Amino acid sequence: MSLFSRILGLSRTARPAAPDCWRLDGAEIRLDLGRAAELKAPGTALRLEGPGLATRVLVVHDAGDRFYALVNRCAHFGRRLDLLESGELMCCSVNRSRFDLEGRKLSGPAKGDAQSLPVVREGDILRVDLAALAGK
Numbered sequence: 153m154s155l156f157s158r159i160l161g162l163s164r165t166a167r168p169a170a171p172d173c174w175r176l177d178g179a180e181i182r183l184d185l186g187r188a189a190e191l192k193a194p195g196t197a198l199r200l201e202g203p204g205l206a207t208r209v210l211v212v213h214d215a216g217d218r219f220y221a222l223v224n225r226c227a228h229f230g231r232r233l234d235l236l237e238s239g240e241l242m243c244c245s246v247n248r249s250r251f252d253l254e255g256r257k258l259s260g261p262a263k264g265d266a267q268s269l270p271v272v273r274e275g276d277i278l279r280v281d282l283a284a285l286a287g288k
């Protein structure tokens with residue numbers, strides 16, 4: 153990622169090509185993994201943003217075939233996070249704070265952890281629990 157992209161805080165993580173692959177259902181996101189092509193392979197990530205969603209969400213399919221979801225805001229100045237080949241997350245800003253997939257801060261100026269969101273996989277549906285966001 154170029155310095156220019158970092159100054160602008162441009163994420164390299166895609167939004168879904170099929171925007172209707174996810175929907176809000178009460179206090180959770182229901183993501184149809186069968187339609188979210190960006191998450192098909194292990195070692196991929198997808199960012200969910202849009203009307204009705206109280207915060208940006210990053211969904212990760214890790215190399216071990218597990219799924220994670222986090223509030224997609226660095227705990228420094230709120231820039232988006234990208235998945236690295238190492239399996240860590242890195243903020244897209246110049247200061248490059250790093251986090252593990254549970255959101256724990258590994259390095260950088262972020263003031264704390266990124267917020268992890270519980271996920272449950274039921275076949276091709278990934279449910280992301282947003283209840284922890286209530287009151288934030």
Ligand code: FES
Pocket residue numbers: 226227228229230231243244245246247248249260261262
């Ligand atoms: S916004 Fe992430 S390190 Fe500054």
